[in-house]
Amino acid sequence: MIDVLFSAGGARWPAYAEALPAAFAAKGLKVRLHRDHDRPEAVDYLVHAPNGSVEDFSPFVNAKAVLNLWAGVEKLVGNPTLTQPLTRMVDAGLQEGMVEWVTGHVLRHHLGMDRWITDQRPLWEPVIPPLARNRRVTVLGLGALGAACAQALAALNFRVTGWSRRPKEVPGVACLSGADGLEAALVQAEICVLLLPQTPATEALLNADTLALMPRGAFLLNPGRGPLVDDDALLAALDSGRIAHATLDVFRVEPLPADHPFWAHPRVTVTPHIASETRPETASEVIAENIRRGEAGEPFLYLVDRNAGY
């Protein structure tokens, strides 16, 4: 019998209490699923999420892995008590949701939809948007989410450039990497999508210098993490017209404080960290597969690289 502790928080429990046992059964895994940890030494795996019920992982001396339900692990990688292997979530449902959010907001700006939707006065001034084939979109981060979004945009004919830490190949996407690659990716970013993880290396990656590389009137979408952007530099770039509009889903402080200038800025759209969400049904299949691997002595999927921080 395998003992699994669900330490991902009470609100998530009802959905996972149904989805996890079904996924374990589909893999033929005999699992006892717990919500508390009276005997932490008996726990084989933790299904975890930040702000869940466990902060100190040291009592889980026999745990074979901590399986995170979130894609982002910035709140966990620095936890000195978490010495067990740590996996992050790559989930088909999470990916699908992110593709939809990114595609929708890219199309909003590409087509200039605000002109027709939010402007209430009679308006008969035909403004024809360019075709997607003439619009350059840059996606910073070509991981599970960035690559899926880049490919979806390429399928709509956008001219997509992607940027990652290490060289990559993504069909239909011009792939760049490294510091020179960043500059080349930004100078052509008429629409820029941030899907990088939060690490020391990505802190304020979009700052006064890098924002200045982008074409005048560019659009910025940040569904990645708030600290990727220097807020003051972005506000200055919005005020100068360098950036025409920023659609932001994630922030340095969440919920975004009521007095933050982003709320009132006419060229900022705030969405409350809803770009995408791990979906219990598909995520449970990933958790079950990783437990099957752990039990079979096979390598875990989506293991976090502690040195890289993601």
Ligand SMILES: NC(=O)c1ccc[n+]([C@@H]2O[C@H](COP(=O)([O-])OP(=O)(O)OC[C@H]3O[C@@H](n4cnc5c(N)ncnc54)[C@H](OP(=O)(O)O)[C@@H]3O)[C@@H](O)[C@H]2O)c1
């Ligand atoms: N807003 C939301 O609702 C929401 C939901 C889920 C996730 N997220 C965010 O989305 C992020 C991305 O998720 P994912 O699953 O796509 O992550 P991932 O698979 O780990 O991909 C991360 C990508 O970023 C690149 N990268 C990392 N550090 C870099 C650096 N210093 N310079 C250049 N590129 C770098 C990686 O390069 P390599 O390919 O070379 O490794 C990789 O392509 C998560 O970390 C999370 O913060 C947001």
